[in-house]
Amino acid sequence: MFHLSAEPINAEPLKQLLANPQAGALTTFEGWVRNHNEGLAVKQLEYESYEALAKSEAEKIISEAKEKFAIVDASCVHRVGSLAIGELAVWVGVTAHHRGPAFDACQYIIDEIKSRVPIWKKEHYVDGNSGWVNCYHTHDSHPVGAGSPRPHHDE
Numbered sequence: 001m002f003h004l005s006a007e008p009i010n011a012e013p014l015k016q017l018l019a020n021p022q023a024g025a026l027t028t029f030e031g032w033v034r035n036h037n038e039g040l041a042v043k044q045l046e047y048e049s050y051e052a053l054a055k056s057e058a059e060k061i062i063s064e065a066k067e068k069f070a071i072v073d074a075s076c077v078h079r080v081g082s083l084a085i086g087e088l089a090v091w092v093g094v095t096a097h098h099r100g101p102a103f104d105a106c107q108y109i110i111d112e113i114k115s116r117v118p119i120w121k122k123e124h125y126v127d128g129n130s131g132w133v134n135c136y137h138t139h140d141s142h143p144v145g146a147g148s149p150r151p152h153h154d155e
Contacts, residue, residue, distance in 0.1 A: 001075045002058035004049055004119075009077050009088040023072045023095035027102035029110050031090040033083045037133065041126035045089065047080045050118040054078075061112040069105040071096040076109055078119055 001017075011030065018026060033045050062074045072095040079089050092109050096102035113119075124130045 002055055002062060003075075003077045004051055004054060004080050005077055006079070006081045009079060009091050011088065011091055011093075014075060014077060014091060014093055018073050018075055018093050018095045020072050020095055023097065025096050025099040025102040027094050027096075027099065027106040029090075029092040029106050030088055031110070033085050033087050033089055035085045037123060040123070042085070042123050043126050044085065044124045045083045046122040046124065047078070047083065047089065048120045048122070049078070049080050054117050054119055057117050058113060061109055061116065064112070065094070065105040065109050068108065069096070069101040070098075071101050071105045074105060074109060076113060078113070078117075080119070 011028065015026060015028065033042075035042050058076060058078075062076065065071060065074050074092070074094045076090070076092045078091075079087070083089055090110070090113070092106055092113070094102045094106040094109065096105065121133045122130055123133055
């Protein structure tokens with residue numbers, strides 16, 4: 001299951017949705033908004049997404065994780081909109097019979113979400129400037145400048 005949310009992410013109910021008596025392990029990843037990036041002071045983030053494609057690709061990634069690893073279930077929620085420092089930007093949860101596959105699948109899911117899902121991050125800096133982070137054209141993978149209409153997601 002994958003979901004984009006304009007509202008703050010509450011991890012506890014998400015963990016409960018994954019509860020299963022077959023699972024002996026739950027591994028989670030929480031990505032928080034930090035106050036700096038590459039030496040710049042960050043005051044807030046803004047996430048945008050191509051929702052239909054994001055959901056489709058993220059569901060594909062979760063299905064791949066289920067095929068590659070011995071897991072019971074997996075879920076991911078990613079924020080869109082404006083986020084303040086300290087807010088939860090992305091949450092991934094994986095249940096499995098044992099901890100190894102849960103850890104492996106959790107890492108696989110967040111890594112693939114970051115590289116394949118069309119969710120874009122714009123940083124707003126304390127000095128008043130802003131810019132898209134690690135933005136790439138989809139057709140040639142060359143970096144583009146701040147404010148690009150085709151940014152690429154990076155946590």
